[in-house]
Amino acid sequence: MVTLVVDGRSLEVQEGRTIIEAARENGIDIPHFCWHPKLTVAGNCRMCLVEVERSPKLVIACATQVSPGMIVHTGSPRVLTARKAVMEFLLINHPLDCPICDEAGECKLQDYAYAHSVGYSRFDEDKVHKPKRVELGPNVMLDTERCIMCSRCVRFCDEIAGKPQLTFTERGDHVELTTFPGEKLDNPYAMNVIDLCPVGALTSRDFRFHARVWEMSATETVCPGCARGCNMYVWVRNNEILRQTPRYNPAVNDYWMCDHGRLSTFRPVNAETRIKSPLIRKEGELVEVGWDEAIARVASEFRVYRKNEIGVVASAHATNEDLYLLEKFSHEVLGAKSIATVPHIVPGDEDALLIRADKAPNAQGLLATGVAEAYNRAALDLLVRRINEGQIRALYVVEENVAAIPELAAALPRLDFLVMHATTENETTRLADVIFASSMFAERNGTFTNFEGRVQRIRPAVATLDLDRSVDGFAMSRLDRFGTSFDRWGRGQKRDARPTWRVIAGIASVMGFKYKYQTAEEVFHELTTAVPAFRGMDYRKIGTAGAPVHKPAMSSVRS
Numbered sequence: 220m221v222t223l224v225v226d227g228r229s230l231e232v233q234e235g236r237t238i239i240e241a242a243r244e245n246g247i248d249i250p251h252f253c254w255h256p257k258l259t260v261a262g263n264c265r266m267c268l269v270e271v272e273r274s275p276k277l278v279i280a281c282a283t284q285v286s287p288g289m290i291v292h293t294g295s296p297r298v299l300t301a302r303k304a305v306m307e308f309l310l311i312n313h314p315l316d317c318p319i320c321d322e323a324g325e326c327k328l329q330d331y332a333y334a335h336s337v338g339y340s341r342f343d344e345d346k347v348h349k350p351k352r353v354e355l356g357p358n359v360m361l362d363t364e365r366c367i368m369c370s371r372c373v374r375f376c377d378e379i380a381g382k383p384q385l386t387f388t389e390r391g392d393h394v395e396l397t398t399f400p401g402e403k404l405d406n407p408y409a410m411n412v413i414d415l416c417p418v419g420a421l422t423s424r425d426f427r428f429h430a431r432v433w434e435m436s437a438t439e440t441v442c443p444g445c446a447r448g449c450n451m452y453v454w455v456r457n458n459e460i461l462r463q464t465p466r467y468n469p470a471v472n473d474y475w476m477c478d479h480g481r482l483s484t485f486r487p488v489n490a491e492t493r494i495k496s497p498l499i500r501k502e503g504e505l506v507e508v509g510w511d512e513a514i515a516r517v518a519s520e521f522r523v524y525r526k527n528e529i530g531v532v533a534s535a536h537a538t539n540e541d542l543y544l545l546e547k548f549s550h551e552v553l554g555a556k557s558i559a560t561v562p563h564i565v566p567g568d569e570d571a572l573l574i575r576a577d578k579a580p581n582a583q584g585l586l587a588t589g590v591a592e593a594y595n596r597a598a599l600d601l602l603v604r605r606i607n608e609g610q611i612r613a614l615y616v617v618e619e620n621v622a623a624i625p626e627l628a629a630a631l632p633r634l635d636f637l638v639m640h641a642t643t644e645n646e647t648t649r650l651a652d653v654i655f656a657s658s659m660f661a662e663r664n665g666t667f668t669n670f671e672g673r674v675q676r677i678r679p680a681v682a683t684l685d686l687d688r689s690v691d692g693f694a695m696s697r698l699d700r701f702g703t704s705f706d707r708w709g710r711g712q713k714r715d716a717r718p719t720w721r722v723i724a725g726i727a728s729v730m731g732f733k734y735k736y737q738t739a740e741e742v743f744h745e746l747t748t749a750v751p752a753f754r755g756m757d758y759r760k761i762g763t764a765g766a767p768v769h770k771p772a773m774s775s776v777r778s
């Protein structure tokens with residue numbers, strides 16, 4: 220360990236740390252543009268200049284290692300003068316178009332201009348003009364005039380994404396960021412450069428000009444796009460999701476997420492094909508009905524069949540809470556012999572950084588809650604055989620488009636009764652007798668267990684008519700922080716969707732069983748007492764960073 224003094228505070232840090240790292244670990248912020256904790260040091264912006272006693276010149280904190288007895292000043296008159304000079308240089312050719320810049324409100328240059336610049340310009344000459352709207356790739360736009368040449372984006376592509384696609388051309392104040400000849404910025408992680416860019420040079424083609432950042436709420440949740448479960452923020456205005464950005468979690472995704480997870484996972488929430496309320500088939504047509512009618516119809520149908528005549532399909536897209544209650548309901552109420560699952564593995568579509576071949580967020584939850592013994596097609600194949608042999612006459616499907624599987628598509632017409640939880644219209648909803656409108660990951664409380672056995676919270680970022688108000692979700696965050704009310708639906712559609720666990724509890728209650736759960740948290744509490752892998756957990760302990768299940772993690776044995 221090395222002991223040094225920074226701004227009068229004695230710090231003990233590991234040998235080999237740089238001054239900026241040592242300061243940051245101890246809560247001292249040294250302004251910087253080009254430095255990033257997960258990228259190599261470039262040392263080109265000079266914003267992190269600090270004064271080290273007995274050193275003739277100021278040094279850059281990002282590239283200077285600590286040494287025993289070092290005395291550092293991050294706010295001395297020499298440092299402040301140098302910082303102002305750096306800001307003046309950076310702003311000389313900057314277009315200062317904050318009023319129309321997407322980055323305004325979350326821009327390092329803007330923040331530092333307020334904090335560290337002189338507040339006026341001495342530059343009377345013409346600014347250098349460069350291309351303003353460059354399509355670097357399918358998802359990223361470049362405004363070359365705003366670029367301060369920090370090279371964060373270049374280093375990210377080289378060092379993290381492993382795809383060198385960006386570089387600089389020209390010299391001096393004519394330097395321009397560009398792609399290599401014949402290349403596009405199209406790697407699977409390309410949009411992380413937008414988050415990394417400390418100014419508004421790189422913007423999202425999807426989100427550009429849609430909203431100012433201060434108009435949106437940001438909810439801490441988890442991406443449902445694959446088994447990694449990257450931590451992210453969901454950004455919402457008027458009950459409509461406008462963007463998703465990564466949230467730092469060193470145990471899961473560091474600072475990054477993939478473009479697919481960022482762009483694709485929220486589209487179905489406001490899709491035209493969304494199932495917005497419960498539906499019952501009457502005289503061949505699906506008709507909107509109230510929840511009580513839909514639940515009563517399913518409960519009365521389930522009473523008709525003998526116990527082994529009802530089949531159940533669970534989903535790795537469902538939460539641990541949904542799965543726990545489904546397993547309990549299937550055995551206690553329906554008497555189902557086994558629960559089938561649909562694996563979502565796309566062989567080869569994975570990499571060493573984040574992306575997993577399993578495109579569902581909660582396969583480990585299926586195993587840990589005891590819903591499935593294995594994440595494969597075995598139980599599904601058995602289900603097909605039993606439907607074809609007439610042993611199964613009614614099927615209860617949770618969030619799986621089973622009719623997209625050819626063997627099941629052929630078997631489903633043999634059923635007398637098909638009920639499903641669905642979020643959007645699909646091949647199965649066209650066959651179903653009853654459809655429960657299911658809330659999506661961004662509309663509900665709950666937990667997913669990622670491929671490494673880490674239990675992580677999802678939280679509602681947008682509202683449905685059904686709202687679990689008991690925990691730290693949408694209700695408190697939006698009302699407290701933004702003063703908006705639930706009836707301001709804006710462009711987001713009004714959806715009467717419910718989480719699966721609540722519907723299961725409703726059916727069980729009508730069938731005479733006491734399933735008195737009011738919130739996802741109550742279901743989770745019972746899960747932690749019944750399933751050893753989750754013992755001792757609660758929503759607050761899981762917090763925003765998640766918590767690992769106990770080993771052996773995937774025990775399906777209930778106490």
Ligand code: SF4
Pocket residue numbers: 365366367368369370371372373396412415416417418420421
């Ligand atoms: S585009 Fe942004 S991240 Fe890339 S070099 Fe310029 S300022 Fe830095």
Ligand code: SF4
Pocket residue numbers: 442443444445446447448449472476477478479480481573574575
């Ligand atoms: S790697 Fe998976 S979990 Fe992470 S952002 Fe992409 S799809 Fe989502």
